[in-house]
Amino acid sequence: MAARFFTCFSGGRSRLRRSSSPDANATADLTAEEQRRLGPVLLELFSSQGCATSPDAEAIATRLTRPDKDSESVSGNLPPVVVLAFHVDYWDYNGWKDPFGSSAWSVRQKAYVEALRLDTLFTPQVVIGGRTECVGTDLDKVVETVRSAPRFTSPAMQVTFQRPTPETLQATFTGKLNMKIEASVDIMVAYYENGLVTDITNGVNNGRVLPNDHVVRRMEKAISVSDLAPKKAISATVQVQLWDGFNPAKTGILLFVQNSALQVLGVQQFKLPETV
Template identity: 30%
Template sequence: MEFTKQNRIAKTVALSFVLGIASCTQAQNSNPSDSAPGKAFAVVELFTSEGCSSCPPADKLIEQLQEENPNAPLYILAYHVDYWDHQGWKDRFSNRAYSSRQQQYVNWLNLTSLYTPQIVVNGQSENTGSDEGATVQAINNALSHHSQGNISLSTSKKNDVLEVSYQFNGDPKGNSILLALVQKKAESNVTAGENTGRRLPHVQIVRALQAEDTRSQHSLQIKTPDGYKPEGYELIAFVQNKKTGKIIAAAKSDLDQ
């Protein structure tokens, strides 16, 4: 797509706006595992696949968002869906559960069908995953609203299981809490399908996802994937309304501390 000079300037201003709000918010909240009541945040969920030729630009966009806003209250998750796996290339990060999660958004947002790449922000808006302008606008909108609770996380590991304890300071009624184990970076050499011959970089890959009805406090177990190294992963938690899909609070924690 060809952008005019005016559009390019508008996008640059929008990206700066994201960074400015993020820096301000982070200065008030030095604990990376907390998203205190009243703090703005944006949960950015990308549905993607190595088998989809339109997806690499979307993967690049979330990588750009991640790199250019390191102190932002952005919680980025890339779900690799499995419905492209029959096109000649099986995405090693794909999972049927992530396709099912995307189907939930079809229902919540009254969409007609699944598609990739797709970005959903705070469970309330969706756009084509490679559309930078629409994505930044959705993030800016999310960052103009307050969270409705505070999530605190603590973790410990025994063998190949991660024990995650959480506390939620907010109204748990009608909500689910989701805990995502996220691999920060990876690459794949694709030898078949629509992306044959391409080396695809990925960021913020969801490797495991656990959900339950929100409680004030509880513990969950997450099985770590093969080759797990804590410095290469982080844990993202968010609370989501089961009826509307609206995400009302979020937090994250590095696992190498």
């Protein structure tokens, strides 16, 4: 693709359209007990080491996951946030190939362009709960969007792990989604890595040492379900090929429920045992 189809934003607010959703007031409609069981808000960041402003957006995303270490002006009344950083590959032509970039993540971003009726791809972009988006360097807008995002009760799944081969990891999830499912939804499982550091030797970030957290290394659909009662148990197994340098101490797992419009309906986090 030609570079003219992409934008690397330096700041300000996105002028692209954002979609509204009929369940935008879902959180406000919950009882007090349901409010206490709400899960975190999912923030998806589309980023690239080949974009000059993506490092700033990554710093903001990481900051929002650590409200106890942040200023009250940013973190006050902010719901828990979980981040998945998808490194796209469409900037790889520009002097630096992002080692975490993947065409699969570019395809996921394109799916949001269609679902949210946007005009183009750009980095850094954040998508909140699969419903709204903004420029990832616009801290005020990101915080505002997170605060207004609907939240849902987290699934109650248990997970067990196996290593069928030294190069593969198998996870079996069993439990309840804690929500009534009518139309079909996908149960997605993402493996992400923290504490990554890259010396950039070319491109727009030449000479910088970039830290990266929440970097998605693998993501698979565990199962699709429909016509499911909130307390009905389900089970699904996901097997992934491990990446070079795999370190369970740096790896986390995120399970989330997503409908056909790519809207997130529930999120659950898991820690990977260091002995796996």
